[in-house]
Amino acid sequence: xxxxxxxxxxxxxxxxxxxxxxxxxxxxxxxxxxxxxxxxxxxxxxxxxxxxxxxxxxxxxxxxxxxxxxxxxxxxxxxxxxxxxxxxxxxxxxxxxxxxxxxxxxxxxxxxxxxxxxxxxxxxxxxxxxxxxx
Numbered sequence: 001x002x003x004x005x006x007x008x009x010x011x012x013x014x015x016x017x018x019x020x021x022x023x024x025x026x027x028x029x030x031x032x033x034x035x036x037x038x039x040x041x042x043x044x045x046x047x048x049x050x051x052x053x054x055x056x057x058x059x060x061x062x063x064x065x066x067x068x069x070x071x072x073x074x075x076x077x078x079x080x081x082x083x084x085x086x087x088x089x090x091x092x093x094x095x096x097x098x099x100x101x102x103x104x105x106x107x108x109x110x111x112x113x114x115x116x117x118x119x120x121x122x123x124x125x126x127x128x129x130x131x132x133x134x
Contacts (some may be wrong), residue, residue: 001065008049008058008078016045016062020074023064029072029134036113037072037132043110044076044085044128052080052126066134074130083126084119085110 004019006012020041024034041062048060063075085107111117116131 001063003061003063005059005061008053008060008080010049012060013042013045013049016060017042019062020064027066027072027134029066033132033134037074037130037134040110040113040130041074041076043107044130047085047107048076048078048080048126051083052078054081070134072132072134076128076130077125079125082121084121085128 002019002023004016006015017038020038021034024037029037045060045062052058052060058078058080060076060078063077065073067073110130114130114132116129118129118131120127120129
């Protein structure tokens with residue numbers, strides 16, 4: 001498993017995405033699948049940056065691993081406010097865009113792009129696990 005720990009700041013997003021792209025290159029992951037995973041990871045990281053620490057300093061950690069049967073696992077964690085994004089109700093896409101509440105589409109997209117998404121709170125850390133067969 002490869003791990004990157006960064007400050008939970010918008011400026012860290014570029015380093016996190018470079019880390020992810022390098023991991024995908026090393027593992028020879030197809031670019032179309034890689035793009036889906038990158039989008040899901042970016043959404044999760046932006047949520048941490050935006051909401052986990054309420055304008056205080058904090059960190060976030062991204063770990064990636066791939067099994068011999070080509071199952072990719074990305075674990076994203078932070079020690080910010082406890083928040084299980086998976087408990088959020090899916091948006092009603094039948095409602096016209098201009099009538100929908102703002103927000104909620106990112107988590108919806110993460111769920112749709114990944115094969116499995118799990119959340120747990122452990123040792124005062126939010127742990128979001130994203131899995132996809134690659």
